[in-house]
Amino acid sequence: MNVLVCVKQIPDPNAPGKLDPQTKRLVREGVDLVLDPGDEHGVEAGLQLVEKDGGEVTVISMGPPKALEAIRRALAMGAHRGILITDPGLENSDAISTARAIAAAIKGQSYEIIICGTESTDGSSGAVPAQLAELLGLPLLSFAKKLEVGDGKAVIDRQTDEGYDVVEAPLPTLVTVTGGINEARYPALRGIMQAKNKEVKQVGLKEIGLEGQAGKAALTQEVIEAAPAEPRKAGEVIDDKGEGAKRVAEFLKELKVI
Amino acid sequence: MPGIFVFAETSDGTPSPVALELLTKARALGPTTAIALGPGAAKAAEALARHGARKVYVHEDVAFRDILASPAVDLLARQIDKDQPELVLFGMTYDGRDVAARLSARLGTALIANATDIARRDGSWAVTTPMFGGSLLVTTVPMAKAPTLVLLRPKAVAAQPAEDASAPQVETLSDPVDSSKPVARVLRREKEKASGPKLEDAAVIVSGGRGLGAPENFKMLDELAAELGAAVGASRAVVDAGWKPYAFQIGQTGKTVKPTVYIALGISGAMQHTVGMKGAKTIIAINKDREAPIFKLADLGVVGDVHKIVPQLIQEVRSRKGK
Numbered sequence: 001m002n003v004l005v006c007v008k009q010i011p012d013p014n015a016p017g018k019l020d021p022q023t024k025r026l027v028r029e030g031v032d033l034v035l036d037p038g039d040e041h042g043v044e045a046g047l048q049l050v051e052k053d054g055g056e057v058t059v060i061s062m063g064p065p066k067a068l069e070a071i072r073r074a075l076a077m078g079a080h081r082g083i084l085i086t087d088p089g090l091e092n093s094d095a096i097s098t099a100r101a102i103a104a105a106i107k108g109q110s111y112e113i114i115i116c117g118t119e120s121t122d123g124s125s126g127a128v129p130a131q132l133a134e135l136l137g138l139p140l141l142s143f144a145k146k147l148e149v150g151d152g153k154a155v156i157d158r159q160t161d162e163g164y165d166v167v168e169a170p171l172p173t174l175v176t177v178t179g180g181i182n183e184a185r186y187p188a189l190r191g192i193m194q195a196k197n198k199e200v201k202q203v204g205l206k207e208i209g210l211e212g213q214a215g216k217a218a219l220t221q222e223v224i225e226a227a228p229a230e231p232r233k234a235g236e237v238i239d240d241k242g243e244g245a246k247r248v249a250e251f252l253k254e255l256k257v258i
Numbered sequence: 259m260p261g262i263f264v265f266a267e268t269s270d271g272t273p274s275p276v277a278l279e280l281l282t283k284a285r286a287l288g289p290t291t292a293i294a295l296g297p298g299a300a301k302a303a304e305a306l307a308r309h310g311a312r313k314v315y316v317h318e319d320v321a322f323r324d325i326l327a328s329p330a331v332d333l334l335a336r337q338i339d340k341d342q343p344e345l346v347l348f349g350m351t352y353d354g355r356d357v358a359a360r361l362s363a364r365l366g367t368a369l370i371a372n373a374t375d376i377a378r379r380d381g382s383w384a385v386t387t388p389m390f391g392g393s394l395l396v397t398t399v400p401m402a403k404a405p406t407l408v409l410l411r412p413k414a415v416a417a418q419p420a421e422d423a424s425a426p427q428v429e430t431l432s433d434p435v436d437s438s439k440p441v442a443r444v445l446r447r448e449k450e451k452a453s454g455p456k457l458e459d460a461a462v463i464v465s466g467g468r469g470l471g472a473p474e475n476f477k478m479l480d481e482l483a484a485e486l487g488a489a490v491g492a493s494r495a496v497v498d499a500g501w502k503p504y505a506f507q508i509g510q511t512g513k514t515v516k517p518t519v520y521i522a523l524g525i526s527g528a529m530q531h532t533v534g535m536k537g538a539k540t541i542i543a544i545n546k547d548r549e550a551p552i553f554k555l556a557d558l559g560v561v562g563d564v565h566k567i568v569p570q571l572i573q574e575v576r577s578r579k580g581k
């Protein structure tokens with residue numbers, strides 16, 4: 001079985017984010033860039049599938065040349081090959097532009113399963129996977145917290161507000177995974193060494209036939225303003241010297257909760 | 259007539275809360291048409307009209323309930339082609355997101371996600387979305403052809419019946435659902451049992467974080483919640499650790515809640531958590547660290563140990579209820 005996993009490189013989510021006041025874009029210079037932790041679960045899910053049934057995991061990422069590091073991380077986890085879509089013309093891509101670039105880059109290749117994260121940790125539109133599924137004419141199994149593949153179909157437990165739905169689709173299909181689906185493995189030293197020799201194909205807009213039709217040239221939206229939100233005011237803070245619970249209970253009474 | 263479409267999710271004839279929120283927003287922006295799909299959709303039409311839908315398209319085929327996204331996308335694409343709306347609103351829900359994103363790829367239109375507000379500006383739309391845990395509000399404008407697709411976060415708007423509501427003008431659609439394409443089909447639905455009110459609807463929420471120390475300590479939260487008629491929520495740290503299912507998670511990647519009272523127990527108050535609860539009318543926090551950021555938004559903060567204070571609080575509440 002051949003699996004394609006879409007991965008995004010993002011600014012370290014543990015560092016406070018910044019917006020460039022001029023361009024209104026996320027600042028990506030001078031911050032650590034990492035493989036989106038959500039996508040590590042996607043890579044793990046892909047690896048588990050091929051470890052069971054054979055086949056290869058290809059990881060694909062669209063981003064600046066540095067995004068190669070995110071691909072290397074996935075290769076160190078055990079993925080077999082990488083594709084990096086990079087081109088100055090892809091700067092400022094929105095979600096649909098991203099989906100189009102990925103769809104174009106994998107044209108002619110066949111995958112039984114394409115795995116994405118449910119939503120990226122930085123942009124978090126959650127739009128790319130469904131857009132990609134639509135462009136490729138594939139069914140979408142979204143919000144998977146469990147994935148099983150066999151008999152030419154994939155079955156997931158799809159997270160809902162009340163619990164989960166069991167949802168099935170024939171292969172090939174696109175699946176989005178949630179953090180709850182697995183525990184992502186940590187790359188071992190051997191994996192890190194091997195990753196250096198694995199093939200990563202780099203393609204630009206010309207190779208994928210999207211010159212002048214992506215990034216800025218195809219923008220569907222633009223951020224025009226950014227303003228700090230009004231903060232909430234702090235109230236009273238007391239130290240618990242044995243009376244804390246009483247004070248809370250009294251407050252709840254004042255609020256007519258009790 | 260160019261107007262506004264609202265993708266109104268319903269289940270068994272009841273509109274989802276976010277459908278009514280969308281209509282409340284939409285009717286202030288222009289003449290609004292609701293699209294309600296699946297069994298029971300017709301029954302929901304009246305409530306949709308009461309919240310501002312002048313027209314309701316209804317299609318009752320079971321496919322809309324049992325097949326993810328694609329049948330709804332086909333139908334919306336057809337109706338959009340026919341009516342040429344300027345704007346289509348969706349709730350940022352499991353299904354809303356899949357449908358809106360697929361539709362944007364099909365039509366090549368702008369999709370603006372995670373919105374909390376939308377207004378007309380210069381003949382177009384200005385859409386507000388929070389960033390960095392809600393500390394920054396950005397305004398996005400569409401640059402593609404109409405319609406603009408917007409995913410509005412649940413609870414961004416308070417649902418209110420329209421004052422000038424009229425009887426719904428219902429149009430029942432019956433175009434056959436395309437069955438030639440491969441689809442994702444729901445085989446069965448599992449409900450994990452929950453007692454008490456739903457998180458989204460609860461007036462009081464008792465929420466626990468990593469400071470509780472261990473999953474079994476959530477029992478005292480259940481007890482406190484039962485005394486207060488509250489729902490139990492959790493931080494992501496707790497959900498990631500597997501102490502509570504995802505359905506309990508409050509915050510940026512979980513639920514947005516707006517209760518009257520939110521009680522945060524052993525929660526530090528990271529931005530990604532507070533974005534989901536700072537709309538609460540009153541916030542009470544108990545945390546052993548005086549510097550915890552949660553105290554910056556709490557109306558009442560108690561610096562202390564949850565293991566000591568919560569059992570005492572349960573007793574205090576019981577004794578006050580007794581009187």
Ligand SMILES: Cc1cc2nc3c(=O)[nH]c(=O)nc-3n(C[C@H](O)[C@H](O)[C@@H](O)COP(=O)(O)OP(=O)(O)OC[C@H]3O[C@@H](n4cnc5c(N)ncnc54)[C@H](O)[C@@H]3O)c2cc1C
Pocket residue numbers: 005006007008009026036038039042060061062063092093094095096098102115116117118119120121122123124125126127128129369370371372389
């Ligand atoms: C704060 C913020 C808000 C934004 N809001 C919007 C918006 O409302 N609409 C819009 O069109 N754009 C938006 N953008 C731009 C958009 O985030 C990115 O341009 C786009 O590349 C990916 O969208 P996403 O991060 O939302 O991905 P999501 O759709 O949330 O990502 C889900 C999954 O898709 C895959 N994926 C996403 N991006 C890539 C990639 N570059 N390479 C490989 N796989 C990928 C991954 O598997 C990922 O887990 C926003 C960006 C930021 C920083």
Ligand SMILES: Cc1cc2nc3c(=O)[nH]c(=O)nc-3n(C[C@H](O)[C@H](O)[C@H](O)COP(=O)(O)OP(=O)(O)OC[C@H]3O[C@@H](n4cnc5c(N)ncnc54)[C@H](O)[C@@H]3O)c2cc1C
Pocket residue numbers: 013014121122466467468469470492493494495496507508509510511512513523524525526527528529530531534544545546547550562563564565
């Ligand atoms: C992209 C992204 C999205 C995220 N989305 C969410 C989200 O949706 N929801 C969410 O909650 N988080 C989210 N997070 C995670 C968030 O940043 C925090 O890590 C998380 O909220 C921390 O949870 P916590 O407060 O339970 O744990 P901690 O931050 O570890 O805080 C525990 C607190 O308990 C206190 N404590 C410890 N022991 C006691 C005691 N005995 N008595 C009293 N107090 C005690 C400590 O002082 C501390 O303040 C997200 C993060 C990222 C990067």
